[in-house]
Amino acid sequence: MNQPLAYRMRPTTIHDVIGQEHLVGDGKIIRRMVDAKHLQSMILYGPPGVGKTSIARAIAGSTGTAFRMLNAVMNNKKDMEIVVAEAKMSRKLILILDEVHRLDKAKQDYLLPFLENGLITLIGATTSNPYHAINSAIRSRCQIFELHSLDPEDIEIGLKRAITVEEERLENGKIIVEDTALSHFSIACNGDIRSAYNALExxxxxxxINEQAEIIITLPIAEECLQKKSFSHDKDGDSHYDVLSAFQKSIRGSDVDASLHYLARLIEAGDLTSIARRLLVIAYEDIGLANLQAGPRALAAIEVAERIGFPEARIPLANIVIELCLSPKSNSAYKAINEALSDIRKGSLGDIPSHIRDAHYRGAEELGRGIGYLYPHDYPNGWVKQQYLPDRLKSKHYYEPKETNKTEQLFASIYKKLKNN
Incomplete structure (x- = not known):
């Protein structure tokens, strides 16, 4: 009975699983597998504490299939050989493999034939994106299911169950968790029900216990026991790149509130380098020619942030994020260079016209280099019509101006005038 509360609260059947309705709800894929008693190897992928191994154990419990739990790092090939030997005796066995993304080649090569012939059903658990972290040989033999952080309402259900279980252990005692404390456990754990169970325990x-045989848990006690008052994430983990992506897309979409939310998450991760890099990319990719000051202003804000450091760095960062959000947007330069690069990579090059080739060496004239070149500064307005692109690309247009903002309207009119002369 010394097992942690989080361990004791693990579901024994699929019906006891909290949350993840998109996988275990009525008619959903894992529930259908369980109901049909026809399991396939799978990888359960999601953040810590959302029930990956719990679902794996519940699948085994609901189907009545024997299972063994191993860790891809801690357990060696010999341990896997023992599991396979047991599977051969029982003819069917579920191997629940934690940290499956850390499975080395020797262990992987040993397991593959038994996954192929169905002797072992693998249920791998990982916090790392399997498309990034898991070898294709294993990945191709498994269904991949993503688990999500639990909602506070789901976590509250689990905590209330746990309180009931613990009250039974107290016999005549009572556990009273104030509503504010229960809410704090449910919200401040950031979707990690294991953290909530640990804090409650x-x-x-x-x-x-007071004189009335009561354990009363107040909000201050809850805050002391769950030392998570703000969001944080591993700045080297997969979720960090999701936050960066959401950050850029929110600024691109001109949503100030969402942009500040994701900025706050990145600040809590302490990753000023990634924030700076992404802001500069946004200034030139998404704002671009619509606001020519966006790049220099973003750089200035970043330099101030780097000089003063956190926590004050949050202030110039917030300023520039709001400015970029509300700035007019244009990706015309971004699209233009991408199209030009696409031509180059497909081999659409062509010879550089002779009149604009380098003519600053002896013998260049004999090769026809520079002959016929028209020097724009010799002409009114500093422009003269002549061919610059190779013959095979001379009619190519890479730049398509966006005329939804005043700055690029001016560029568009000049561009069209020059092209039409």
């Missing part, structure tokens, strides 16, 4: 064990 610590609160119950560290709070004295």
């Amino acid at each position: 610590l609160a119950m064990l560290s709070t004295p």
